[in-house]
Amino acid sequence: MAEQKRNVHKKGSVKMAARRNVPFALFLLPSFGGVLIFVLLPFLDVMKRSFHTAVTTEFTGLKNYQVIFHNQAFLLAVQNTIRFTLVCIPLLVLAGLLVAIPLSTLKDAGLIKSVYLFPLAMPTATIVLVWKMVFYRQGFLNLFLTKLGEVTGQWGSVRIDYLGTGASFWVLVASYLWKNTGYTVVLWLAGILAIPNELLEAARVDGAGRWKCIRYIILPNLKGSFYTIVILSFLNSFKIYREAYLVAGSYPQEDIYLLQHLFNNWFVNMEFDKMAAAAVCVGIVLFGAIMLLQRLWDKAE
Amino acid sequence: MLKALGQSVKKNMTVLLLLLPAVFICLPVVLIITGSVMDSMELKQYLYPVFSDGEDFIRWKLMPDYPTFEHYGRLLFFTPSFFVLFWNSVRLVIGILAGQMLVGVPAAWAFASYRVRGSRTLFVLYVVLMLLPFQVTMLSSYLVLDRLSLMNTHLAILLPAVFSTFPIFLSYGGFRAIPMQLLEAARIDGAGELRIFFTIGLPLGKSGLLSAIVLGFLEYWNMMEQPLAFLEDKALWPLSLYLPEISWMQAGFALCASFITLIPAAFVFVLGQDYLEQGIIYSGLKE
Numbered sequence: 188m189a190e191q192k193r194n195v196h197k198k199g200s201v202k203m204a205a206r207r208n209v210p211f212a213l214f215l216l217p218s219f220g221g222v223l224i225f226v227l228l229p230f231l232d233v234m235k236r237s238f239h240t241a242v243t244t245e246f247t248g249l250k251n252y253q254v255i256f257h258n259q260a261f262l263l264a265v266q267n268t269i270r271f272t273l274v275c276i277p278l279l280v281l282a283g284l285l286v287a288i289p290l291s292t293l294k295d296a297g298l299i300k301s302v303y304l305f306p307l308a309m310p311t312a313t314i315v316l317v318w319k320m321v322f323y324r325q326g327f328l329n330l331f332l333t334k335l336g337e338v339t340g341q342w343g344s345v346r347i348d349y350l351g352t353g354a355s356f357w358v359l360v361a362s363y364l365w366k367n368t369g370y371t372v373v374l375w376l377a378g379i380l381a382i383p384n385e386l387l388e389a390a391r392v393d394g395a396g397r398w399k400c401i402r403y404i405i406l407p408n409l410k411g412s413f414y415t416i417v418i419l420s421f422l423n424s425f426k427i428y429r430e431a432y433l434v435a436g437s438y439p440q441e442d443i444y445l446l447q448h449l450f451n452n453w454f455v456n457m458e459f460d461k462m463a464a465a466a467v468c469v470g471i472v473l474f475g476a477i478m479l480l481q482r483l484w485d486k487a488e
Numbered sequence: 489m490l491k492a493l494g495q496s497v498k499k500n501m502t503v504l505l506l507l508l509p510a511v512f513i514c515l516p517v518v519l520i521i522t523g524s525v526m527d528s529m530e531l532k533q534y535l536y537p538v539f540s541d542g543e544d545f546i547r548w549k550l551m552p553d554y555p556t557f558e559h560y561g562r563l564l565f566f567t568p569s570f571f572v573l574f575w576n577s578v579r580l581v582i583g584i585l586a587g588q589m590l591v592g593v594p595a596a597w598a599f600a601s602y603r604v605r606g607s608r609t610l611f612v613l614y615v616v617l618m619l620l621p622f623q624v625t626m627l628s629s630y631l632v633l634d635r636l637s638l639m640n641t642h643l644a645i646l647l648p649a650v651f652s653t654f655p656i657f658l659s660y661g662g663f664r665a666i667p668m669q670l671l672e673a674a675r676i677d678g679a680g681e682l683r684i685f686f687t688i689g690l691p692l693g694k695s696g697l698l699s700a701i702v703l704g705f706l707e708y709w710n711m712m713e714q715p716l717a718f719l720e721d722k723a724l725w726p727l728s729l730y731l732p733e734i735s736w737m738q739a740g741f742a743l744c745a746s747f748i749t750l751i752p753a754a755f756v757f758v759l760g761q762d763y764l765e766q767g768i769i770y771s772g773l774k775e
Binding site: 207208210211212214215217218219221222224225226228229230232233236286289290292293299300301302303304305306307308309310311312313314315316317319320323324325326327329330333365370373374377412415416418419421422425426428429432433446447450451454459462463466469470473474477481 | 499502503505506507509510513514515516517519520535537538541542544545546548590591592594595597598599602603604607610612614615616617618619620621622623624625626627628629630631632647648650651653656681685706709710712713716717727728729730731732736739742743746747749750753754756757761764765768769771772773
């Protein structure tokens, strides 16, 4: 009897599952079909190509991988991209937090938030000319620094060529911060406002000052936001290519020669074998990094 | 009373401190606007040190000595190619957003309202795809587009973008806020799955869709990597690639074109700011 009942129940749940499976599949189908055709299947093709020569499509084993790992341009680009990521993401995370914490105490934060967010809406192409006006040797930044030197009497005329020297790296860092701080502020702010007010009230009643509240209540409660922000900042960090390309072209000063430049140049020169190998490598590294962050994220919650 | 005064001073200090960097943030806009209404000769004079690489510094005036709309006139009445590119941008953005809604919204609904076996794995796959930068998938996209002979057409930009998984993630955020019990109740009352999607899902989850549209608009209005790689014919280019081609000698013209390019983005930003923020928050949500 009990057995029968269980069977009936099981049958019911199978039916239930089918009732969910079918609409799930139908709703997902158009998207999944497209993803399959435009991303997943061709990526398998790319994987296959990474083991073959570009033109004759002969099997070459790991040769393409060996080639890229001995390729000066690839090594330089990897190094620069890693350096850029490691410098930018901590700076961005911190900058966002420094704005978000005081902003969270204001009742009417809307306007200030808008101002920080606005660069996100500005197309890169519209600010390229401005960047040139600011960072060229005779540009606004040197003008400002020279005037500052005159006033303080500390240094003379400043004539740094920001785009032609190693300083170009910092120009990119600055434009990345300029563009993305608002995004990060919104995410931090959402995290801060999600902290139950009673928690802060209780701490204040117990005599905790502003710093103590931040250190012991706000920051520990923002772990979830932290991982999110790191992941999204990373995603956005690849878009810095737009600024780099528009300001300095396909072959910029060597400190800002990024993986994105290299991929584009390989593409233009139809060096698909190297591109395939590099795409697989970068894809695997990113996949690993995303999975690792997700694991950490799960733990944090 | 004194304490209240102290507090209000402190508050104002906070506002001031926060606004200080904000001034820098706005500076490019001021430069673009003032430069776009400056007489060519005047502008040339100010910018001369920059492109001649001389000893002097660049100069600027917030109030131009000879304000003029000559650049706007030239751009709007004597540069038909500008309109071609403008419409290219508009067509691409609208096409992409419409396609994303058509394909992505049902997918987001599938993930949000049916928990079936394997759906979580698929969702993680979608998240990973969302996070892969264009450069990693560039060759794959090219292989397909080439096989379908779509290279150097607008479809080469449209189709891969339509199947981007980012808007799915955002719409999912909106749908997830709908309580499951509501859907169950509708099912018990005999509503079909499609009807539930249209009468409960879409109206209640629309903030996610709108967020996807606002963030998507700003992203694709600024699109560069894809057209640079997949469009050879410059007549097909969007505005975002054209602007940098204008030379220094036509700075006023370029600034004016920049301003006009900025207008639609600024318009969407102002209208959709709440959804933009909501979208950013959704983009940071975990399943």
